[in-house]
Amino acid sequence: MRELSSGPGRVLVAVYAVFAVAATGRSLVQLGTQADRAPLAYSLSLLAALVYLAATSCLLVGGRRGWWAALVAVLVEAAGVLVVGTLSYVATDLFPDRTVWSHFGQGYGFLPLVLPVAGLAWLRRTAPGRASAGAASR
Amino acid sequence: MNAVLLWLVLATSVVAMVMVVVHLVRDETAGDPTFAALAVAEVLLLVQAVVGSVALAGTDREISGVTFASYLWSIVLVLPIGAFWSLAERTRAGTAVLLVALLTVVALQVRLQTLWTAGA
Numbered sequence: 001m002r003e004l005s006s007g008p009g010r011v012l013v014a015v016y017a018v019f020a021v022a023a024t025g026r027s028l029v030q031l032g033t034q035a036d037r038a039p040l041a042y043s044l045s046l047l048a049a050l051v052y053l054a055a056t057s058c059l060l061v062g063g064r065r066g067w068w069a070a071l072v073a074v075l076v077e078a079a080g081v082l083v084v085g086t087l088s089y090v091a092t093d094l095f096p097d098r099t100v101w102s103h104f105g106q107g108y109g110f111l112p113l114v115l116p117v118a119g120l121a122w123l124r125r126t127a128p129g130r131a132s133a134g135a136a137s138r
Numbered sequence: 139m140n141a142v143l144l145w146l147v148l149a150t151s152v153v154a155m156v157m158v159v160v161h162l163v164r165d166e167t168a169g170d171p172t173f174a175a176l177a178v179a180e181v182l183l184l185v186q187a188v189v190g191s192v193a194l195a196g197t198d199r200e201i202s203g204v205t206f207a208s209y210l211w212s213i214v215l216v217l218p219i220g221a222f223w224s225l226a227e228r229t230r231a232g233t234a235v236l237l238v239a240l241l242t243v244v245a246l247q248v249r250l251q252t253l254w255t256a257g258a
Contacts, residue, residue, distance in 0.1 A: 007231045014223055014238045021212070029205055109245075 004062040004070065004126055012122055015115060016056040022108075023049035023100045030097070038097045044084055045099040048112075051077045055119065064128050071123050078116035081105060085113070139193055139254040143186045147247055150179040151240050158236045167228045168236055173221065176236070179243065180217045187214050190250075199254070206253050213246045 005013050027045035035042060051073055058070035085104035088095045095102055105112025154175040161168050190210045194203060220239025224232045 006227060007229065010223070010227050010231045011234045011238060014220065014235045018216075018238070018242050025208060025212070029202075029208075033202075033204075 004059045004066055004122075008122055009059060009126070012118060013056060013059050015111070016052055016059065016119075019100070019108075019112070019115065020049065020052035020056045023052050026100065038095065041095045041097050041099045041102070044080070044101065048077075048080060048100045051080060067123065067126065067128055070119070074116050074119035074123060077112075078120070081112045081116065139251065140186070140189050143182060143189060144247065144251055147179060147182045147186060148244060150175060150182060151244050151247070154179055155237060155240045158233060158240065161233050162230060162237070165230050166233075168224070168233050172236070176217055176221060176240075179240075180214070183214050183217070183243070187211055201253060201256075206250070209246055209250045209253065213243060213250070216242050216246070 003009065023045060027042060027049045030038075030042040030045055055070055055073040055077060058066045058073055060066075061069075081101045081104060084095075084099065084101035088099075088102040098107055100108065101112055104110060154172065157172045157175055158168060161172065187210050191207065194201065194206055194210075216239050220235055220242075224235040224239075226232070
């Protein structure tokens, strides 16, 4: 089994770390200064922050457990960006202010939409069951 | 906010990005010239953080001070952490991390400028 944080994984960790910091900062400022303006949107910002933090740490920790935890984090992330992205178009009154995942991450160059796909692709390549296949092909 | 500094940071970042992309294409690890360019960008960012903090303290603009200051000082951390993370693996992927760091700097720089002008 390849190291989760080496090779392409290293780039992935870097991008996830940036998003973890960005989303954490954003949600803390939003919740700290104007929590009652858009409680749902800001709570989702915080959830996004936690998911990015979890994904970053899991990739860094690595190993079989890290892989499974990373998979859960990335799946939650994918679901989050799809649900929040759709809702921000359909139910605009729920989101008076923007979050990381609003409009499928438009404010962040749609990277929040690309990131879970890249994450899943990387997890697929590093899947514990594929360890022997990966070793044989190298 | 100092416009000259903004453009200097952006120009240095773009130069460094081009150097990194050349490394990526040739599949070589980043050498001293690239890290020198990163160091220049970092010095400019440090100067900007100080100048920006002083400007923030003395401005009448309607700016969220916490957000602006946190951007100002977060940018300073990006390149050192990125360089450290890149140097831990001297491969193409490690070099790509430098590109991620530089893109982050540019994105934060644009955001910083937006925050400043929005308060005008």
